[in-house]
Amino acid sequence: MKALRQIIGRALFLLVALSVPAHVALAQEPRYQRSEESYVIPDVTLTNQHRQKVRLVELLQTDKPVLVDFIYGTCTTICPILSAGYSSMQRKLAPAEEKVRLVSISIDPEYDTPEVMTEYLEKYQAKPGWLFLTGSREDINKVMRAFDAYVPNKMAHYPITFLRGPGQERWVRIYGLIGTSDLMKEYQGLLGR
Amino acid sequence: MFAKLWEMTGRAVAAAVAAICLILLVAVPAPAESLKPEGVAGLSHAEALRLGERMYRQGLLPSGEPMLAIAQRDIEVEGTMFSCESCHLRSGLGAIEGKIVTLPTNATELFKPFTSAAEETIPPWEKMPRSMQWHIRRPAYTDETLALALSAGIDPAGREFNWTMPRYQLEDRDMQVLVYYLRHLSAAPSPGVTETTIHFATVIAGDVPQRDRDAMLSVLQAHVQARSTQTRLERERARVGPFFERKMVFAYRQVELSVWELKGPPATWRRQLEEYYRQTPVFALLGGIANGEWAPIHAFCEESRIPCIFPLTDYPQLADAGWYTLYFSRGLAQEGDAAARFLFGRNDVPVNAPVVQVYRDDRDGHLIATAFRDARHRMGQNPPVDVVLSADTAPGADFWRELADKHQGVVFLLWLSPRDLAGLEALATHPGRPAKLFVAAGLLGESLGVVPEKLRDLTCLTYPYRLPGERPRYLEVVKNWLKVKGIPATNLEIQTNAYFIGRFLTNALMMMESDYYRDFFLDGIDMMNDEVYSIAYYPRLSFGPGQRFASKGCYIVSLGKGENPSLEPLSDWVVH
Numbered sequence: 001m002k003a004l005r006q007i008i009g010r011a012l013f014l015l016v017a018l019s020v021p022a023h024v025a026l027a028q029e030p031r032y033q034r035s036e037e038s039y040v041i042p043d044v045t046l047t048n049q050h051r052q053k054v055r056l057v058e059l060l061q062t063d064k065p066v067l068v069d070f071i072y073g074t075c076t077t078i079c080p081i082l083s084a085g086y087s088s089m090q091r092k093l094a095p096a097e098e099k100v101r102l103v104s105i106s107i108d109p110e111y112d113t114p115e116v117m118t119e120y121l122e123k124y125q126a127k128p129g130w131l132f133l134t135g136s137r138e139d140i141n142k143v144m145r146a147f148d149a150y151v152p153n154k155m156a157h158y159p160i161t162f163l164r165g166p167g168q169e170r171w172v173r174i175y176g177l178i179g180t181s182d183l184m185k186e187y188q189g190l191l192g193r
Numbered sequence: 194m195f196a197k198l199w200e201m202t203g204r205a206v207a208a209a210v211a212a213i214c215l216i217l218l219v220a221v222p223a224p225a226e227s228l229k230p231e232g233v234a235g236l237s238h239a240e241a242l243r244l245g246e247r248m249y250r251q252g253l254l255p256s257g258e259p260m261l262a263i264a265q266r267d268i269e270v271e272g273t274m275f276s277c278e279s280c281h282l283r284s285g286l287g288a289i290e291g292k293i294v295t296l297p298t299n300a301t302e303l304f305k306p307f308t309s310a311a312e313e314t315i316p317p318w319e320k321m322p323r324s325m326q327w328h329i330r331r332p333a334y335t336d337e338t339l340a341l342a343l344s345a346g347i348d349p350a351g352r353e354f355n356w357t358m359p360r361y362q363l364e365d366r367d368m369q370v371l372v373y374y375l376r377h378l379s380a381a382p383s384p385g386v387t388e389t390t391i392h393f394a395t396v397i398a399g400d401v402p403q404r405d406r407d408a409m410l411s412v413l414q415a416h417v418q419a420r421s422t423q424t425r426l427e428r429e430r431a432r433v434g435p436f437f438e439r440k441m442v443f444a445y446r447q448v449e450l451s452v453w454e455l456k457g458p459p460a461t462w463r464r465q466l467e468e469y470y471r472q473t474p475v476f477a478l479l480g481g482i483a484n485g486e487w488a489p490i491h492a493f494c495e496e497s498r499i500p501c502i503f504p505l506t507d508y509p510q511l512a513d514a515g516w517y518t519l520y521f522s523r524g525l526a527q528e529g530d531a532a533a534r535f536l537f538g539r540n541d542v543p544v545n546a547p548v549v550q551v552y553r554d555d556r557d558g559h560l561i562a563t564a565f566r567d568a569r570h571r572m573g574q575n576p577p578v579d580v581v582l583s584a585d586t587a588p589g590a591d592f593w594r595e596l597a598d599k600h601q602g603v604v605f606l607l608w609l610s611p612r613d614l615a616g617l618e619a620l621a622t623h624p625g626r627p628a629k630l631f632v633a634a635g636l637l638g639e640s641l642g643v644v645p646e647k648l649r650d651l652t653c654l655t656y657p658y659r660l661p662g663e664r665p666r667y668l669e670v671v672k673n674w675l676k677v678k679g680i681p682a683t684n685l686e687i688q689t690n691a692y693f694i695g696r697f698l699t700n701a702l703m704m705m706e707s708d709y710y711r712d713f714f715l716d717g718i719d720m721m722n723d724e725v726y727s728i729a730y731y732p733r734l735s736f737g738p739g740q741r742f743a744s745k746g747c748y749i750v751s752l753g754k755g756e757n758p759s760l761e762p763l764s765d766w767v768v769h
Binding site (some may be wrong): 051053074125138155158180 | 230268269275282291292293720721733
């Protein structure tokens with residue numbers, strides 16, 4: 001009986017002891033999911049808001065930090081927050097906002113023409129350095145698949161942002177909506193600061 | 194709707210655990226009834242609603258300045274970036290996008306307790322054991338607690354919102370205006386719905402050929418009948434079945450379709466529409482067909498706030514498309530626009546050379562030519578040279594030679610019908626033969642063979658439909674359905690589009706459940722997945738908030754040989 005009480009007592013102690021760091025860990029859990037991934041960018045040519053043809057591989061092969069997200073012009077919830085985040089980041093970096101390349105790729109290429117994309121970027125007070133790309137559905141699907149972000153329908157999409165530092169091979173994949181300070185921390189991380 | 198679906202899913206899981214689905218029935222007076230339209234903050238009722246709506250939908254304060262908010266803890270957001278409507282949608286009934294749930298913010302939902310369960314069950318919830326009853330998760334909002342939620346993100350139960358919901362920095366008076374608007378947003382069901390029936394109408398305007406009218410009506414009425422047949426026992430099931438939710442019962446209302454025939458000149462159509470509506474208020478208009486512009490019906494729907502879903506018209510309202518009418522496509526304008534986009538930046542046409550567009554001085558001619566000209570202007574290109582044919586001009590070989598003499602080796606856009614292309618072959622051997630010729634499928638119809646074979650190597654056809662080779666398997670579905678319904682296939686284009694409307698309506702009604710608000714009906718449609726299977730004449734219909742033309746593309750194709758030339762796409766479906 002005494003042995004049983006000892007076992008129960010130790011078990012209770014362990015339970016209490018382990019629950020404290022577990023609780024702390026939960027409190028410190030990041031508000032988004034972060035991983036590092038490698039992607040092979042497909043050789044597709046997309047169209048930017050200025051109606052210029054852009055070879056995606058070349059655009060992303062830059063000596064600047066680069067961020068990529070997937071949005072569309074009439075999105076209700078996710079894209080507005082993602083784009084407000086880009087906008088906020090450009091304000092934080094001003095007047096050197098062009099030091100980072102921000103790329104938004106439309107997942108509604110039927111509707112997102114250069115005119116629609118231009119109007120969208122104006123709403124978010126986009127500065128030079130932020131490109132919004134559209135293209136054929138086939139090419140857009142290739143890009144989504146390459147980033148492991150494919151959704152068969154735009155209404156099923158999810159908040160996801162990709163970051164890569166200059167000269168780096170691997171991308172930081174951020175799943176979830178992210179605030180400016182967290183985004184800036186990730187950006188600083190790309191620069192090794 | 195989607196927030197509702199989410200709610201339903203959660204409910205289903207909880208019901209499985211609890212082995213029952215119960216709700217709290219709380220007697221809350223309908224906000225619309227409990228409120229006298231007195232206005233707020235020194236503003237009249239109408240002015241408060243106008244300013245509140247502007248805050249909700251455009252993110253602008255009564256002063257005209259953007260509303261300011263903080264999202265995701267530290268992102269400064271201006272109301273002109275996105276507004277309440279962006280997430281909660283125009284009706285306020287909320288949405289689900291990805292895994293982000295936006296809860297309803299309309300009056301009936303805000304100002305009653307939130308239980309995450311249905312409103313009523315059969316048998317009544319109070320007859321069930323207490324342990325199985327649902328709990329209130331959030332008390333009804335008051336004006337004060339709603340203001341706290343908007344500014345601090347705390348609900349009346351003390352729960353903090355996800356930070357996706359912005360915290361708005363509003364002065365007291367501005368907050369009062371927004372709260373006043375929410376007090377009235379989707380506060381009462383829209384007209385056209387009774388306890389048993391939801392009423393629709395379809396409009397037949399002007400001198401529409403009997404064959405076309407019958408083609409549309411027979412299909413729409415078959416859909417309505419099918420729905421009524423399938424749902425005739427739902428109320429009985431609800432009465433005798435356990436735990437049947439009243440909301441779901443309401444969703445199974447019968448559908449009735451009235452036919453509103455408009456006669457005489459279009460200027461009188463508005464008065465006729467108002468009289469029809471006075472006699473039988475309808476929830477929405479379905480399909481419809483007109484001999485002429487849809488504009489009078491469009492204006493009626495816009496001003497009366499009545500949805501009009503997919504009228505079968507070649508003449509949609511293009512400018513100020515508004516909110517309430519959803520069209521299949523932009524018609525001929527889509528073809529003119531696509532031609533301009535296709536030509537932009539090409540290196541196989543002379544740079545800075547003029548583009549000559551030839552068209553009749555009639556509605557069709559001006560429609561497509563204007564769209565081309567406008568698109569060129571938007572792209573910063575030189576305007577085209579317009580050659581307008583009057584009614585008494587019959588272009589023959591001499592006309593085309595003279596035109597080629599005057600504009601040598603440039604792009605010709607021949608926005609003309611088949612009879613006007615006679616003599617065009619003269620261009621084939623002319624020294625000033627054009628660099629490219631454009632013709633429009635919307636004007637040539639099936640008579641593509643009218644384009645001389647010797648000119649087809651330089652001819653581009655604008656083609657705003659699913660390619661002919663891909664169409665049969667989709668048409669077969671409709672043909673079989675018509676056969677089952679005993680409807681003769683008389684005009685497959687009209688019948689396949691009407692078939693789609695019927696299927697589409699079924700989905701839209703299912704997702705709306707019993708929240709019969711017209712704006713919610715349209716919100717739901719806006720949030721629908723793209724449609725590629727149930728539509729034969731368009732490769733894809735896509736939707737999105739405020740998108741009012743579901744088919745957005747137009748192929749540019751080349752013509753093969755013969756009277757019925759094969760079509761080979763030279764462009765993607767959408768030309769950017």
